[in-house]
Amino acid sequence: MNTALSDLEQAIEPLRKRYIGQRVGPYLAWNKVSRTQIWQWCAAMGDTHPEYLGGETAIAPPTMLQSWTFRDVHGDYAPGSTDQNTYEVLGKLDELGYFGSVAVSYDQQYLEYLHEGDHVHSFSTISDISALKNTALGTGCFVTELAEYFRQDKTLIGTATITYLKYQPNQTSTGAPPSSPRKIERIRPVENTDSQHYWQGLRDGKLLIQQCSDCDVSRHPPQPMCEACQSINWHTVESTRRGKIYSFTSIHHPEIPPFDSPNCIVLVDLDEGVRIAAQITGVKYDELKIGMPVRANIVEVQKGLSLPIFEVEQ
Amino acid sequence: MNLPAVAIVGLGATEFSKNSGRSEMQLACEAAHAAVQDSGLTGSDIDGMATFSMDNNWEIEIHRQIGGQELRFFARTEFGGGGALGPFAHAVSAIQTGQCQAAIIYRAMNERSGLRFGSGEIMNMNTLNPDMIHFSHYFPTGFMTPAAWIAMCTRRYMHKYGATSEDFGRIAVSMRDFAASNPAAFFYQQPLTLEQHQQSKLIADPLRLFDCCQESDGAVAFVVTSLERARDLPNTPVEIASVRQCAVPASRQITPFYHADIAHFPEFDALSCDLFRRADTAPNELDFACLYDHFTPAILPQLEAFGFCAPGEAADFVKDGHISRGGKLPVNTNGGQLGEAYIHGLNGIAEVVRQMRGTSANQLERSDQALVTAGAGVPTGAAILRKQA
Ligand SMILES: [Zn+2]
Numbered sequence: 001m002n003t004a005l006s007d008l009e010q011a012i013e014p015l016r017k018r019y020i021g022q023r024v025g026p027y028l029a030w031n032k033v034s035r036t037q038i039w040q041w042c043a044a045m046g047d048t049h050p051e052y053l054g055g056e057t058a059i060a061p062p063t064m065l066q067s068w069t070f071r072d073v074h075g076d077y078a079p080g081s082t083d084q085n086t087y088e089v090l091g092k093l094d095e096l097g098y099f100g101s102v103a104v105s106y107d108q109q110y111l112e113y114l115h116e117g118d119h120v121h122s123f124s125t126i127s128d129i130s131a132l133k134n135t136a137l138g139t140g141c142f143v144t145e146l147a148e149y150f151r152q153d154k155t156l157i158g159t160a161t162i163t164y165l166k167y168q169p170n171q172t173s174t175g176a177p178p179s180s181p182r183k184i185e186r187i188r189p190v191e192n193t194d195s196q197h198y199w200q201g202l203r204d205g206k207l208l209i210q211q212c213s214d215c216d217v218s219r220h221p222p223q224p225m226c227e228a229c230q231s232i233n234w235h236t237v238e239s240t241r242r243g244k245i246y247s248f249t250s251i252h253h254p255e256i257p258p259f260d261s262p263n264c265i266v267l268v269d270l271d272e273g274v275r276i277a278a279q280i281t282g283v284k285y286d287e288l289k290i291g292m293p294v295r296a297n298i299v300e301v302q303k304g305l306s307l308p309i310f311e312v313e314q
Numbered sequence: 315m316n317l318p319a320v321a322i323v324g325l326g327a328t329e330f331s332k333n334s335g336r337s338e339m340q341l342a343c344e345a346a347h348a349a350v351q352d353s354g355l356t357g358s359d360i361d362g363m364a365t366f367s368m369d370n371n372w373e374i375e376i377h378r379q380i381g382g383q384e385l386r387f388f389a390r391t392e393f394g395g396g397g398a399l400g401p402f403a404h405a406v407s408a409i410q411t412g413q414c415q416a417a418i419i420y421r422a423m424n425e426r427s428g429l430r431f432g433s434g435e436i437m438n439m440n441t442l443n444p445d446m447i448h449f450s451h452y453f454p455t456g457f458m459t460p461a462a463w464i465a466m467c468t469r470r471y472m473h474k475y476g477a478t479s480e481d482f483g484r485i486a487v488s489m490r491d492f493a494a495s496n497p498a499a500f501f502y503q504q505p506l507t508l509e510q511h512q513q514s515k516l517i518a519d520p521l522r523l524f525d526c527c528q529e530s531d532g533a534v535a536f537v538v539t540s541l542e543r544a545r546d547l548p549n550t551p552v553e554i555a556s557v558r559q560c561a562v563p564a565s566r567q568i569t570p571f572y573h574a575d576i577a578h579f580p581e582f583d584a585l586s587c588d589l590f591r592r593a594d595t596a597p598n599e600l601d602f603a604c605l606y607d608h609f610t611p612a613i614l615p616q617l618e619a620f621g622f623c624a625p626g627e628a629a630d631f632v633k634d635g636h637i638s639r640g641g642k643l644p645v646n647t648n649g650g651q652l653g654e655a656y657i658h659g660l661n662g663i664a665e666v667v668r669q670m671r672g673t674s675a676n677q678l679e680r681s682d683q684a685l686v687t688a689g690a691g692v693p694t695g696a697a698i699l700r701k702q703a
Contacts, residue, residue, distance in 0.1 A: 072333070074333065074427055076332070076333070079332060079500075083515070083523070186453075186454045186455075186456070187453040187454055187458070188454065189450030189451070189453070189454050190446040190447050190450050191450075192447055194447070195447065195450065221448075221451045227563060246470075247466040247467075247469045247470050247473075247571075247576065248466070248469060249462050249465035249466055249469060249518045249519055249520075249521075250516075250518070250519045251456060251457070251459065251461075251462050251517075251518050252515065252516040252517060252518065252519065253515060253516065253517050253518075253523075254432070254433060254459075256456050256458065256459075259456035262516075262519070263455075263456045263457075265455060265456070265457045265462060265466075267466055267571050275571060275572055277451060277452055277455070277457055277569070277571055278455060279455045279456070279457075285519060286519075290469070290470075290473050301454075305454060307454060307455060
């Protein structure tokens, strides 16, 4: 049990290194503090305190703190907000199997009142990711977020400390059928009569390049007719999987699960004379260069899907 | 062969936003109706409809709702932004050959609040359609956003000519400068500095955030008819002096990886001379341009392909201020798709119409002839528009 937990701990450690202490923001309020929103809040809460709406300038109930910089119904923050997602770490924990999520505590601290016309922005910091614990819900860890709320003049008006439990639901205690964590998979290729040989070749551990049986011109991606001589007779040759980088990029944003970020992609001119797009691993994105010699391994990336993945050839 | 000239006579647009709050069909109807009203015609005069792929509104739906009667011509061009000038090519041909008298060209989309092309979810489907068969060679590796695809071309351009990220930054700064004084632009009153560009995050190396066009909700529509008829209508006619599309053998749907040299967009190289010849004009006779700017680096090979500078010299052309406010070829005076909005190229064409009518927020002193281009890195098109008295 202890060994198992420490293995699991090790998987979380990189998340601690990456996310704890990272301050993300600003997140802007969609609207300035307004009498209308204050009225709606007070009406909904049944709060009739005269100080809020009685005066010339409306004053916001401090408990509205978190509402100002909420995302809209589409999950978007107001224009001008950072594109960084403070909750990215929760998604990473999902991927590790801790997809259960519950907020366990929420503490607010109020420092200043907000008045009509004020424009709020906030910053968010993941302040802690606890050690793994066995809880009644399942094994998981506590993630604590500190949100700081500011007025337009950068005065701190309040803070909120929110703790979430991210856990792998206990299969025995809930009586629910055992379920493995949802895993996001790669999009699978569509295989049709023209391309099925290519994907089957990869499943067989071979990178097959189409070649015209009449004029010997090679082609990739697969197509039914030779564009050089219009022959529909073709066969395949097995590629040596060797070639040189023609161009490259690394995809940093958006992060597209299940891929690593950055995800390095190369266009490779294969020795067989065709160009192919594929991933490359084992090299840092800023060390990629045009002309580098590379060689592909055929990797089964998920059940029934094999792809060529390049490495720099020494 | 003397074919009758065709002109843009009506222009309509919705506001551009990040969340329109209404359906794409409503956006299309609003813009199309506004274009008809602006043209001085009525809905029942419209007997042609043309758009391009990735618009989710059928031609007949919009035609019915704007008061159309019999629809005699309808056409749709493939390849997303690369097809932006296809409907103009189609409408011109249809009007010249008498298939229809007056056509609406439109694009409406909730590209920000709905399906975002840059999200990696662009075509998450699993059917035997040509898109998925094509993209099967890219999507399973995570190579699935337009930024990443075009970044491959940008890398080769840098390799070939030594262009840098700062060169791309200057393009963004120039367009955001125009946007800052265009009230319809999302980035109105929000200019960009080169430092901000350089500090913005990497999207797909070497493309940074501020190299990328926006994601927008909105619609733009035009009414086109014969120049002869245009002379009886209220607006200054904007003649479509020449328009044509182009694909070459290695062209692919936004995965332009198989050309011998991907530093350039060979489709523009191939169509350029013919485009000028058929409009009977030359690069140095143009007053401004609306170049497709899904990503800033795409501007550079376009400046070269259309002969505004020699191959490899576009970065210096930009650095010398020629595409900026006061330059000899102001480019994207609405702020472009980087600064105004991303309506798949049509908002840029709308700006050309406004410039020629004298109603642009960034009105140029001389705006008689302009080049417009459709998406780069795809089978594409270009046109030369000319102000008529
Ligand atoms: Zn052949």
